[in-house]
Amino acid sequence: MTVTHGSGLRPGRHGSPSGSGGAASGGGGARSGAGRSRTTGPGSTAATLGRVLALGLIVGVALWAAAPLVSAGNRLGVGIVAVVTAAALYVYLSPRRLPAKYLLPTTLLLLAFQVFPVLYTMSLALTNVGDGHLGTKQEAIAAIEASSVRREAGSAEYRLTVAEQGGALVFLLADPARRRAYAGTADGLREIGGATFGPGGRVTAADGYTVLTPAQAAARGEEIGSLSVPVDGGAIRAQGLTRAYEGRATLAYDADCDCVKGGNRVWRADDEHGRFTAPDGGALPQGWKVGVGWANLTAAVTNPKINTHFLGVFAWNLFYAVAVVGLTAALGVAAALVLHHPRMRGVRIYRTLIVLPYAMPAFAMLLVWRDMFNTDFGLVNRLLGLDVDWLGTPLTARASVLLVQLWLGFPYMFLVATGALQTIPAEYLEAAQVDGASAWQRFRTITLPLLLLALAPLLVSSFAFNFNNFNGVFLVTAGGPFPSDNPTVGATDLLITYTFRLAFGQQGAQYGLASAISIYVYLIVAVISVAGFRRTRAFKEVR
Amino acid sequence: MRGLAARHAAAVAVTAFAVLPIVFVVSAALDPIGTLNSATLVPRGAGFGNAVKLFTTTPFWTWYRNSLVVSGLTAALSVAVSALAAYAFSRFRFAGRRAGLVSLLVIQAFPQFLAIVPLYVIFSAISDNWPEFGLDSVWGVVLLYIGGQVGVNTWLIKGFFDSIPKELDDAMLIDGCSHTQAFRRVVLPLAAPVLAISGLLVFIATINEFLIASVFLTGDDARTLAVGLFGLLADQRNANFGMFAVGTLLTAIPTVAVFQFLQRYIVHGLTAGAVKG
CATH class of the missing domain: 1.10.3720.10 (MetI-like)
Incomplete structure (x- = not known):
């Protein structure tokens, strides 16, 4: 985009007393005209200066806003930043008298904090979202399997140390028999080296992890109780704050019949309501979000x-x-x-x-x-x-x-x-x-x-x-x-x-x-x- | 003369209705025991025990500072942004102007906090990328409040701009000023009353806002007066009443101060339309 110099060209400045409308038009589009602008009318220098400042400000804000998005690989976010930046540059660098110069801040604020929430609300109204129907079907299946983990006789047991990494909870698990240490998160289990073992075989320190004190761990008890580390055919869960066991999932999803099986019961997926239901009408508490069309809107009436x-x-x-x-x-x-x-x-x-x-x-x-x-x-x-x-x-x-x-x-x-x-x-x-x-x-x-x-x-x-x-x-x-x-x-x-x-x-x-x-x-x-x-x-x- | 006496009687009755609850709050604030069931209309003694307790056992001044910063920034910025948009709507003629005005009216009718789930989703995403504007940050909430206020304010201010003769800025333009200059030097100073009144209204609305603040500003350092004082009563409704009363009275100070400060501009703006609650 050419950054045009804002002297007599602006349609907004009809009848500028210096009569420079025609003269300045020759210099239009040349930023080098800054010196002359002082003579062509009041405010021109200021206008140019303002435009330079605006350019710097917009580019600066755009770079600052884009940096975390780029590093996170968020393409949609980068796209939005790019569009908004382009709009801002076009509006504020244009020498024309655009109403958008005055309207852009309001428009952006309204779009972000009023229009988008309203549209989002409308889209939520067409779904069954709520407790038990928050995520996708995959997430619901994972939650069902993880919460069905039960301890079986003779299953593996670990010494547990609760730690955190970047604020997220991590289970440092020690296998006392083999003197090996693992780090378990909701994503899975992996072996770690360089761990220090304390008395009783527990991990007392490990590179990159901050071990929680007993008081800190107790404060996050609920979080600890609900964390389950997925492993093949089951999961590792905490039992208290110092022990963990590997349990077997008693419920398992079977893709062939699109159902959850466990014991001798079967819950079939009900894609209309976003839940797994048994023939007797009982449903598992974890469901997923599905569209329900106008059901909510008509239900109110x-x-x-x-x-x-x-x-x-x-x-x-x-x-x-x-x-x-x-x-x-x-x-x-x-x-x-x-x-x-x-x-x-x-x-x-x-x-x-x-x-x-x-x-x-x-x-x-x-x-x-x-x-x-x-x-x-x-x-x-x-x-x-x-x-x-x-x-x-x-x-x-x-x-x-x-x-x-x-x-x-x-x-x-x-x-x-x-x-x-x-x-x-x-x-x-x-x-x-x-x-x-x-x-x-x-x-x-x-x-x-x-x-x-x-x-x-x-x-x-x-x-x-x-x-x-x-x-x-x-x-x-x-x-x-x-x-x-x-x-x-x-x-x-x-x-x-x-x-x-x-x-x-x-x-x-x-x-x-x-x-x-x-x-x-x-x-x-x-x-x-x-x-x-x-x-x-x-x-x-x-x- | 009988008529005048009746007028005084009625005036006293209305005044009593207006003032009694406030007297009650003052007595509760001074009451040495400082509980709800000890509070009376006439204080049984006066002491600053409640105030001292409020300042020592709660981060009251942090709440106070947060409320002032949030309300002050929201008021100033939303008036500034709205005045710009109002100027465009009042003085420019462009395609989509009417549609823009009507959609402003329609969009702002949506009570922002009804969309609190989507808003929370938005701010979680913002927190991940720009924590300065995310949850528990003053700036994030300020932006959110401005977004919720800007539609109403634009309408309010635009109505006033329309009443300023266009000939005034035309004269400026003929003298060689830019639109920006006409706006800054003619329209804005003449519109001082409406700018003051909308600033005051935003300030009052923001300092009283409870719901969004209670969801978005939960950190100890980020709480506002509304959230903090509500928490006082939620913890110990009876025992903390004296502290709560002190907090209430201190919260009134900025409102009164802003009102006093803006009063000279307000005389004309007052009828422009506003409510309180």
Whole structure:
């Protein structure tokens, strides 16, 4: 690419006073024109300098970003870096007035952290991915065989030393009979030389490996217990922290029948559901990820076990968002109106105090509110002399989350309403008064419509925000209280907290279904945003 | 006169509603016992025991520093990036402009943390190659937050840019300035209110963000206030309440400080649309 010199050529600089448009065109494309550029108009030197800096910066970042990818042999990664670098070079070295110069950073950030995750989520929604269905079929088979390893009488035994290499766990295994040392990882077993043996025949040191102290090893006990070193027809597993044994796999995959055999049972591969099932219907816990088409998306609507929840949660979610917007706006406007009086005193103090909740960190105050609603030692019960389990029954819990959000949200509405009230011309109200309008009529026909006009965009964005107000519910009630027969849907659950629990809850992760529901949530919010945007634009045109 | 008294009564009631929980937090912070069931509305004594305990038994200042760095960087950078994009959308006419604006609106409607599984996959890959931007790193989370905020901010700022007369930058262009100069010297200074308000909103949203931080910043040195303070209550909900209250009050300081600092720019920007939670 030729790096053109950025003087009078740029279409963006119409009518440059030096009139150099024609003159400079001869020097276009020559970087050597830097000296002349000083005379052709302000900013040219700076522009050239900026372009050189941009070139250096882009190339530097690209090299830095590509280095680890190249050494890891990641072709796709290198390709992406190359494409992005080429785009950046084209955009920033071009002398033309490209909108892309301003749009590129935003575009890249959105692509990486918003668009790609959304597309990925959509692709997950078409699979059964989740606990027990995380990897490929090969990985599932390996996991099945490894976890079926049982010790048999007379099998080989080793002295175990737990070590690590580059953070990964390694079993240093000593065969006391033959005085040989092996290093075992999840990839397999290999013999090592240069090991030092200690008393009892254990390896105490080996080149390239860091031996863990007993305390360190104990801390990683779970990891040690689950590591199995594959060997022919079985695997080596730890028994405690100092011994290991070689066991035989009791289950084995047979490619001929595409099934897992063990004992006298057979589990056949079910490629539709991504698991091995026995004729009696039992399935092995380790499955693999398969595409399930639209099943997750339709399940959210048609599966009676899920859709009753889904619709119930959706209805409450809608009510919650509308109620929060309505309540916060009502209280905010009311408070602003109360203080809006020429003879009112102490307005500044009231205002400062009323706005205080807005300054407090919301996440912390949500937790404080949760504890204020506590039955036994919560402030609410103590102040009111009650003994109500606020967050324990559906109705009070719903009232509580609404109250909390009212507290958090109304100061902002108050602030905006206060500002808007001051812009309403007093003449309007005086004229109405002269015409004999009552105070209520003046409020209803003049003040309120003008206030709503100012608040409209805020009401829309508040609705969109509260529709997905994860913290507002999760930190206060965690979605609860839950009915005793169904721990998946609580009374205060919003779609977003419900989805979150589906994906990360105690019942086992169901990323596929959770992704399908997040797509629905997304569609709902997107429609609301676009509709809201249309509406506020309509409001603006009114004005 | 009766009307005025009623106004005061109503104002006092609203003020009490707004202030009581905060008073409770202040009392809990000062309370010498420092547990939830000992906390009252009126403190029974005042001491700094909770504060001392918070500073000595937890890495509170590390959390504090992390939160400030993450929120400050996110606010500054996302406003900068959004202002650039907003300028292009407001002043340039190019193919795909409308489509770009609409897709911004549609894309940003996706709540970022719903995609936390894909995001985790992305960041695991980033960690393998560029640990400076990976999991447990401030920069990685900052980039992620900017990606989640930039759509909203671009819209907000673009709306304000549209209200700045185009004749102003046309005049600059006629005088021989480049677009970049018109942007820097005319549009940006005039847009100070909206830049301030969107910076403030991003700052507040980021310092309050809990979910992504709790997944991406788990290392002892990387935790933010939201994650750290949440952990305090998760460990010992009753016993740590006093420490938690101190932490809450100290967390309010940067928000108030940023608000105070930006206040002179904010008067006009305030109505531009924002929520809190």
